[in-house]
Amino acid sequence: MRLPRTWLTALLVGTLGAVGATAPAAAAGPDRLPITLTNDSGRDEQVVVHVLGTDLSSGRLGWVDAQGTFHPWPAGSNPPSPAPDSALTGPADGEEVTVQVPRGFSGRVYFSFGESLPFSLTPDGLVQPAPWAADDPTRDILFDWSELTYNDAGLWLNSSQVDMFGVPHSVSVTGALGATRTTGEVVPGGRQQVIDAVAADPEWADSVITRDDGTVLRVLAPGKAASAGLMSRTFLDQYIASAWDAYRDRDLTVQPFGDRPEIRYTGRTSGTTLRLTDASGREVASFERPSSADVWGCDGALHAPNDQAVGPIARTLCAALFRGTLGTSTTEPVLDARQFYRGTPPNVYGRAVHEAMVDGRAYAFAFDDVGAFESLVHDGNPRSARIHLTPFGSEQGTGGGTGAGDGAVGDGAAGDRPTAGPVRSAAAGKCLDVRGGDDASGTPVQLYDCNGTAAQHWTFGTDGTLSALGKCLDVTERRTANGSNVQIWDCNPGQPNQTWVRSGDSYLNPASGRCLDNPDGRATNRQHLQIWDCLDNDAQRWTAPGA
Secondary structure, three states, rough: OOOOOOHHHHHHHHHHHHHOOOOOOOOOOOOOOEEEEEEEEOOOOOEEEEEEEEEEEOOEEEEEEEOOOOEOOOOOOOOOOEOOOEEOOOOOOOHHHEEEEEEEEEEEEEEOOOOOOEEEEEEEEEEOOOOOOOOOOOOOOOEEEEEEEEEEEEEEEEEEOOOOOOOOOEEEEEOOOOOEEOOEEEEEEHHHHHHHHHHHHOOOOOEEEEEEOOEEEEEOOHHHHOOOOOOOOOOOOOHHHHHHHOOOOOOOOEEEOOOOOOOEEEEEEEEOEEEEEEOOOOEEEEEOOOOHHHHHOHHHHOOOOOOOHHHHHHHHHHHHHHOOOOOOOOOOOOOOOHHOOOOOOOOOHHHHHHHHHHOOOOOOOOOOOOOOOOEEEEEEEEEEEEEEOOOOOOOOOOOOOOOOOOOOOOOHHHHHHEEEEEEEEOOOOOOEEEEHHHOOOOOOOEEEEOOOOOHHOOOEEOOOOEEEOOOEEEEHHHOOOOOEEEEOOOOOOHHHHHHHHEEEOOEEEOOOOEEOHHOOOOOOOOHHHHHHHEEOOHOEOOOOOOO
């Protein structure tokens, strides 16, 4: 998700539009939400925090103080005038600081090391930091940010690598029932892993920005690097032309809505134009062949309006081009992450950033939420949130509440995963079972008396799959709604409807934000299972395999 000059519009489309949120009749969450910044970076410099954004009720831009009071910016000028001091004292290494964010706010939480960020105002509003620009005053400052929207529908909080990868940090939200969801945490040594991967490729190496004192400040995303003349502006052009041409003689199917697979469009290329038609043959969208800059920014020829056809198709096409699947695929989006970043020339940045994440999720480009691969947490009834600045070096901290069994989402590390065995229901005293021991894809998953058969022998893999009989626990037809049934299906690691994480004693499907559920907590053999809003009750409590 990105926050350009049209700050509020971009954030609401990128966050609320992506998850399909609507405001409930009654407000959820406190009037001021506490967000704790924890500093385990291992760096000695003082951290400074800025909470900047938009008051959703008035549409005014401004900043938030530590007590959660919103202050609108005064009028700016040309040349730009200094903005009022919005700096908050952040945590020293090994400490934490809590700030309050008012409900009805959308914006960014900036955190910088060693000094505050300089902001200025023009008649059009706040001048955002742009450290990829040669004359930007933040160019030599080590900093980064998280993005959020907090309103009556809850909290959306994400880390962002859309513009750059700088400070390793995770984001978490804790709901009213005490469950915590976390994402964005890097693997041990993950920051250096990204730096090394990008620096090793001569065409990308200049994207790594190092200060005179030897501090690596950031790795620029390809769009920013190209605009600054640090990599080829036409890097993807040959691949884009090849991908566009692939559909001159065969169809491309686009299914832009994960919860509505019946909505599909058919694409064919004519000249340099890709035209999409609906089931009746009516043209609903057309796209001229984009440039590299259009793909890096998901804009220009791939501009995605906030509608129900052109915008969702444009998002899907941009994701396919950024990930390198368009041209070899027949259906988009591709949801098997193993197929991403394998094209020629390789998207080194996208691949490196995702590989550095514990759960594989990141916002490496504006529409990384296509297929639910983004580093976003959401809770409709939040009680607190956390931004955890994690170590820069090779040793990874424990923070963010990611250990299984502590009420938090498991971090996916192999050491936190059991091996294999039965999965028992707390409500029924029965086991997770593949009906009839049938290994055919589509076989329902049910409750049954624990009997030690292969149909009840589950393995929780480091890739987030839960498998038995060589097949994976799968949410039917990639649905995300309450009551969606589960089954077994051919394993496609990285596919959102086959990804599960431990959340306390529950299994959470991050793509839907819902938990594996025994309807009404019944103790009945052959009771089919489903996903449902996470309630932290016995109907959703399951032992880890073999526990």
